[in-house]
Amino acid sequence: MENLIRFRQSDLSKMTAFRNGEVKFGEKMLITPKDEDIFEFLKNSEAKYVLLGIPEDVGVRANLGRGGANTAWESAIKSIANIQHNRFCKGSQIIVLGQVDTSQEMEAAKNLDENIPEERKQLFKITEQIDKEVSHIIYNIVKAGKIPIVIGGGHNNAYGNIKGTALGKGKSINAVNFDAHSDFRILEGRHSGNGFSYAFEEGFLKNYFIFGLHESYTSKNVLDIIKNISERVKYNTYDQIKIRQEKNYQSEINKAFEHIKNECYGVEIDLDALPNIASSAMTLSGFSVEELRQFVYQFGNHKNASYLHICEGAPSLGEEKNNHLIGKLIGYLVTDFIKGNSNL
Template sequence: MEKLIPLRQTELARLTRHRSGEIRFGEKMLTVPKTADPLSFMANCEARFVLFGIPEDIGIRANSGRPGAASAWQNALESIANLQHNRFCKGSDILALGHLDVAKEMQQAESFNFNETHDRLAISKLVQSIDKEVSHLIFSIVKAGKTPIIIGGGQNNAYGNIKGTALAKGRPINAVNFDSQSDFRILEGRHNGNAFHYAFEEGFLKKYFIFGLHENYVSKNVLQNIKKLENRVQFTTYDEISIRGEKDFDQQMKLALDFVSTDTFGIEIDLDAIPDVASSTMTYSGFSVAKARKFVHFFAKHRNASYLHICEGAPDLGDEKNKHLIGKLIGYLLTDFVKAQLSE
């Protein structure tokens, strides 16, 4: 965990807006003391959930997307620190671990030109180096008996989430992905559009369900590939549910849960599937915030749900006056997950 930058209590206190008569998450979330070993403290602390960030957008750049997702972690952390600690959800259930140090990789990525073949390969190698760090950290958290909550960053980090969990569990895991795109594209070098395909091919991902795929943005090649793997890779489209009314949202969630819950599974939430949320592939068409929250709650209630990953939000690409809204949205999704997990 040498690439981990631990979050200290003093930093959390600076982010917390203290108010008389109120108790905020920032006053109650646990942090690793300076003198403590992060692994040992994590394994022995009372918190059930471990929160950490991956402040990068290299996987997005490697897929010719607009950078900006690196800003989500700090934005989200400030919002989470200022949630109310009350009987509905308690900050003390969370260890705010810190974030991965990807500053060097981010600096290197700035100098690369995606349109140059050599540079594309170099960016993909940076993504691979981050993959190793993410999978190692996830492995450590799951092995310690805790539940990871990961704030991205791009969805390229789904690979590390899946691999780390699978290694800790000693077997492949399943995943459900609330997303407008499949992220099951060809194996052309690592980026945010093929994390699940790489995890699948390397034996870490057993079954995969894509929830809310946008029909306008899935290639014929991907559809043909998924069809060949239909016993292990399935999907439902946003258009089937919300436009043509051929399928019901709740029924499709149950179908997806039945598919992935036969074993340990991860919950992946791509914020670019929600309208008006600033991201590299921002959309005006998609499931509402309320639907996304309902989705997280529904899947998190199951005993086999093993982690939550919220990714692709990019406050730096949004309205300057309302950058805090993405952090606020992430805070809602995080508490929906925690409440559901503690109720199961």
């Protein structure tokens, strides 16, 4: 797999805090041996899950958002390495593949100003290049019979996840998105606000459910688009569930599940749906961490759950003394998904 920086055993050892009488994930997770073909190793391994980082924020900037999503992977893998390996969840179920090599794209985007139309178009093109790299790696993971757990980057990477999984499965897939935003904006050039609309338009995404839209931040245009394809694209709003209490949280999870469960599906998590979490579109109003954890566990608990993507977290935008907390939150979500899924 090109454009992949493989994780090494020494990388895991550096970030694992070893203690007598304890066994951490960092001591049990697998890495791909440098002298072995990655695809063959994945295919033959008994581990079910493959961790992949995407350290980029080009798509977020192309969508006129704040950068910083490139820092989530490093924070997350440090936290995951120090989770306790025990009977509740075992590190040996996980292969740490590594990270997409986005260094060239990040360098090319570094000095571009997204507020200048011509330079924003260049960011669209760079995001397209990241799409190709992500979809290729995801395709290989899925083709090898594994479940990708993708961490970091902007929500533009939903496109690569969906495309890669659909190609690996040989058919279009469904997706559920826990998000304050639809990411179903117009096809104006690739960015973090239209990953799902591009995947839908190109036939990789079949049914789509957006869970917890914020009514004040969803345009009339997007609502009109969704209304015209409401058999395949459905949603509820955060305001309906938590503010006006017209709908029940668990009932809405069940409804979303009914919409996607009959085909392979991806679970997409945008951390900007949680209040006070450092992200590109940080909010003060949103679902709780516990509600999100329940969501991830329940959607992981089905044989058609085909990948998990946790995006938009930006530790570099958080408090300096507590920027490890984004990684710790991601660690909880990863293990919640695995606990729901591992015995299927």
